[in-house]
Amino acid sequence: MKTLKTVTTIFSFFLLISCFGFTNDNNVTTQEKSETIVQTNKDLKVAYFASGCFWCVEAIFESVRGVEEAVSGYAGGFTKDPTYRKIGTGRTGHAETVAVHYNPEKVSFKTLVKVFFGSHDPTTKNGQHPDYGTQYRSIAFYGNDKEKKIIDDVIATLNKEVYKGKIVTEVTKHTKFYKAEEYHQNYERRNPNQPYVKAVSIPRLNRFKKKFPQVLKKGNH
Helix, strand or coil: CCCCCCCHHHHHHHHHCCHHHHCCHHHCCHHHHHCCCCCCCCCCEEEEEEECCHHHHHHHHHCECCEEEEEEEEECCCCCCCCHHHHCCCCCCCEEEEEEEECCCCCCHHHHHHHHHHCCCCCCCCEECCEECHHHCEEEEECCHHHHHHHHHHHHHHHHHCCCCCCCCEEEECCCEEECCHHHCCHHHHCCCCHHHHHHHHHHHHHHHHHCHHHECCCCC
């Protein structure tokens, strides 16, 4: 599923190291496939972001001070109970999304939005290199008008100062989040030697850490 949109030889190489070749939906129960995240800690809030492979995005947000947990899943679509293989067809409308459970006393929603925009290319439509398709599109979800204004203001600033009006990120009202299959959770941390993780996820995480040292948890520098 994670393939490179380029010449055949490079395409084949990335196909071999893709996460599609290392997953199996048959090992996941129906309950795990359709489970939604329930907020159990009243001190925490949840923000939702999509910016390419959720293995990468989850690892990035979990390195941020004030984030208690980041959960990989699916959002932004129109079908019930999406699975990894189903969303890979591009026909469910969902994007690989991460639910970021955070303590607002330690990190603000605005900071998380800045982390989101600073850790991927928001000018790429329907993909983040080397992954392309609507399931990898850039989406910043909001839960209320205040959050929407924060996202809109950050986009306006970045469009003016950095991206020259080229940001294509969707700003979408959050409605439903489906937790992804269990083998996707904490995937980068549990599979550091997986080819895609070594070639794409870890380098992306390290670029983020270098760019945002001030927001990292102790020991994540």
